[in-house]
Amino acid sequence: MTVPPPHRTPPRFSATFSPQTIAEIQRAAATGIYDIRGGGAKRALPHFDDLLFLGASISRYPLEGYREKCGTDVALGTRFAKKPIKLKIPVTIAGMSFGALSAPAKEALGRGASAVGTSTTTGDGGMTAEERSHSSILVYQYLPSRYGMNPDDLRRADAIEIVIGQGAKPGGGGMLLGQKISPRVAKMRTLPEGIDQRSACRHPDWTGPDDLEIKIEELRELTDWEKPIYVKVGASRPYYDTALAAKSGADVIVLDGMQGGTAATQEVFIENVGLPLLAAIRPAVQALQDLGLHRKLQLIVSGGVRTGADVAKALALGADAVAIGTAALIALGDNDPQLQAEYEKLGTVAGAYDDWQDGLDPAGITTQDPVLAARLDPVKAGRRLANYLSVLTLEAQTIARACGKSHLHNLEPEDLVALSIEAAAMAGVPLAGTNWIPGITQ
Amino acid sequence: MSIFDLAKVPLRELNAALHSLPPSTNETHWVVTNPGGKHAIACGVDAPITIDIEGHVGYYCGGMNKEATIVVSGNAGVGVAENMMSGEVRVKGDASQAAGATGRGGLLVIDGNASARCGISMKGIDIVVKGSIGPMSAFMAQAGNLVVLGDAGDALGDSIYEARLFVRGSVAGLGADCIEKEMSAEDKSILKSLLKRADLNESISPDDFKMFGSARRLYHFHIDNVDAY
Numbered sequence: 001m002t003v004p005p006p007h008r009t010p011p012r013f014s015a016t017f018s019p020q021t022i023a024e025i026q027r028a029a030a031t032g033i034y035d036i037r038g039g040g041a042k043r044a045l046p047h048f049d050d051l052l053f054l055g056a057s058i059s060r061y062p063l064e065g066y067r068e069k070c071g072t073d074v075a076l077g078t079r080f081a082k083k084p085i086k087l088k089i090p091v092t093i094a095g096m097s098f099g100a101l102s103a104p105a106k107e108a109l110g111r112g113a114s115a116v117g118t119s120t121t122t123g124d125g126g127m128t129a130e131e132r133s134h135s136s137i138l139v140y141q142y143l144p145s146r147y148g149m150n151p152d153d154l155r156r157a158d159a160i161e162i163v164i165g166q167g168a169k170p171g172g173g174g175m176l177l178g179q180k181i182s183p184r185v186a187k188m189r190t191l192p193e194g195i196d197q198r199s200a201c202r203h204p205d206w207t208g209p210d211d212l213e214i215k216i217e218e219l220r221e222l223t224d225w226e227k228p229i230y231v232k233v234g235a236s237r238p239y240y241d242t243a244l245a246a247k248s249g250a251d252v253i254v255l256d257g258m259q260g261g262t263a264a265t266q267e268v269f270i271e272n273v274g275l276p277l278l279a280a281i282r283p284a285v286q287a288l289q290d291l292g293l294h295r296k297l298q299l300i301v302s303g304g305v306r307t308g309a310d311v312a313k314a315l316a317l318g319a320d321a322v323a324i325g326t327a328a329l330i331a332l333g334d335n336d337p338q339l340q341a342e343y344e345k346l347g348t349v350a351g352a353y354d355d356w357q358d359g360l361d362p363a364g365i366t367t368q369d370p371v372l373a374a375r376l377d378p379v380k381a382g383r384r385l386a387n388y389l390s391v392l393t394l395e396a397q398t399i400a401r402a403c404g405k406s407h408l409h410n411l412e413p414e415d416l417v418a419l420s421i422e423a424a425a426m427a428g429v430p431l432a433g434t435n436w437i438p439g440i441t442q
Numbered sequence: 443m444s445i446f447d448l449a450k451v452p453l454r455e456l457n458a459a460l461h462s463l464p465p466s467t468n469e470t471h472w473v474v475t476n477p478g479g480k481h482a483i484a485c486g487v488d489a490p491i492t493i494d495i496e497g498h499v500g501y502y503c504g505g506m507n508k509e510a511t512i513v514v515s516g517n518a519g520v521g522v523a524e525n526m527m528s529g530e531v532r533v534k535g536d537a538s539q540a541a542g543a544t545g546r547g548g549l550l551v552i553d554g555n556a557s558a559r560c561g562i563s564m565k566g567i568d569i570v571v572k573g574s575i576g577p578m579s580a581f582m583a584q585a586g587n588l589v590v591l592g593d594a595g596d597a598l599g600d601s602i603y604e605a606r607l608f609v610r611g612s613v614a615g616l617g618a619d620c621i622e623k624e625m626s627a628e629d630k631s632i633l634k635s636l637l638k639r640a641d642l643n644e645s646i647s648p649d650d651f652k653m654f655g656s657a658r659r660l661y662h663f664h665i666d667n668v669d670a671y
């Protein structure tokens with residue numbers, strides 16, 4: 001038996017070369033290709049957790065929980081569209097493609113959202129008949145790839161969302177790996193089956209804000225000015241992007257922070273490009289205020305929204321609604337601990353599963369494998385999503401009432417303080433216990 | 443025959459009138475005068491009618507066309523016949539960038555030249571350009587046929603999927619994964635019928651053209667292709 005020498009230091013891991021970093025270097029050396037995964041940024045970022053509501057006391061008057069009215073409805077597209085969308089709750093389902101998601105998952109999203117009076121969104125891959133029929137309000141994405149794009153679906157949609165970028169990868173195009181290019185997906189996208197597909201990152205027939213204005217005019221003419229037109233951007237230069245989208249004639253701007261999920265993107269892109277949502281909302285709202293358009297065109301924000309508190313904070317900072325992707329998938333059944341044994345077979349654990357690109361999802365959500373997809377019961381999963389959306393709304397109302405607001409849209413930055421200097425600077429609210437808003441007050 | 447003078451009537455009225463036509467309409471001939479380079483003229487039409495546009499048009503003329511035959515007696519701006527589904531768009535003059543972009547069906551004929559990105563992301567449309575085309579044409583072209591009687595600019599067919607590109611003149615350069623291919627009898631007959639549909643004189647033979655398509659080397663991520671990514 002060897003006796004350890006006295007005074008030997010225990011193994012010490014490097015902060016710079018952490019075990020995760022070392023494993024990534026080893027993986028890169030072994031495979032020669034970057035890591036691709038699903039989900040959003042996993043590193044810790046300044047977020048809504050760094051904000052608190054002050055609530056009411058002597059100088060502010062609260063509303064009675066449950067008894068007094070606290071409105072949650074929102075109208076989208078009131079600027080130019082003949083038929084604006086009316087949602088009962090300010091939480092929408094973000095665009096996620098059929099292809100990235102299974103047909104039962106898309107159906108479940110439609111069922112859950114429709115049950116509580118909100119909208120769902122198509123994605124990079126076109127509109128399916130199932131999705132249209134199960135979503136009472138459906139937003140149709142107009143992406144650089146234009147997969148499946150056609151005028152009949154444009155007219156069948158309730159709104160059109162021009163996608164310029166996504167928070168997980170501002171400046172990047174979509175990816176769908178071969179395992180998920182099933183015959184049906186391939187046909188919808190006019191692609192050979194089984195190829196590793198990379199979508200374009202730029203729109204094919206316009207460049208720059210002046211062209212975007214003309215593109216919006218075309219889409220309005222095509223649909224007889226009925227549908228709200230959204231413009232979705234990844235958070236990178238939110239002040240200018242918001243101002244330019246507004247100038248181009250958007251009815252609604254969708255701003256997606258870097259925590260926002262993706263079906264498949266390079267890890268290096270997900271973790272290193274774009275702004276966290278917290279840093280993006282105030283500049284976007286400022287742009288709208290400078291143009292006299294705040295609350296006249298609507299701002300939807302997304303990227304890491306999980307709780308009713310997140311919803312309330314986003315609205316207090318000036319958004320009109322939020323969108324959720326990852327949280328909606330979790331509500332459907334993604335990363336369910338009951339599937340632990342199957343996650344282990346895939347080399348991961350429940351709670352960390354993010355290989356959504358591979359199409360092997362044991363929950364039947366991010367897959368095109370018919371056997372796996374059949375595991376997801378769209379009725380039950382839809383019900384779980386409806387429950388979750390109701391909880392988000394009730395939680396947001398609980399906070400709003402405590403702040404004395406009779407509508408979620410009456411929440412305001414004045415209701416908030418920040419727990420860190422960074423969050424105070426990004427959100428433009430005082431550091432808790434002080435009057436200091438870094439960058440604004442002395 | 444219905445005549446719309448866009449110097450007097452707003453574009454909205456023209457497009458609304460075109461969109462309200464039932465497929466069985468008797469109003470099958472429309473004439474648009476003084477188009478004045480306006481954008482989105484006759485976009486989203488879904489009826490088997492003929493629309494003659496007497497003059498130059500701006501962006502996205504005939505966008506997403508279904509069934510209609512649209513003739514532009516002038517030049518066309520960016521994205522003429524973008525995402526066309528079926529029918530025909532004919533441009534008597536030159537076309538700007540992104541002509542026929544993402545088109546899924548139908549025929550686009552350009553008598554003059556087409557600028558950059560002609561047939562970008564095409565998904566089944568047939569395009570015949572009697573003059574030359576600019577750079578980055580047929581970028582990520584997925585399906586359909588592009589026929590060019592003149593020359594093609596640089597980076598032709600970059601990242602192309604399964605579209606066919608036929609060029610009679612010179613090609614300044616091929617994009618990533620685009621290569622010259624042997625023409626099969628089927629390819630030749632497709633080309634021949636397109637030449638005919640574009641009213642090209644029988645003396646032009648498919649043998650005068652070279653055909654380009656995908657080497658299919660980028661269909662799967664692979665480290666050895668990293669230079670092309």
Ligand SMILES: Cc1cc2nc3c(=O)[nH]c(=O)nc-3n(C[C@H](O)[C@H](O)[C@H](O)COP(=O)(O)O)c2cc1C
Binds near residue numbers: 040124261
């Ligand atoms: C599986 C999946 C697929 C997605 N597909 C698309 C897409 O096709 N188009 C798009 O604009 N965004 C897409 N996104 C991004 C979402 O629309 C949204 O921006 C993001 O999920 C919001 O952040 P969250 O996931 O933190 O809620 C996708 C996200 C996920 C998780």
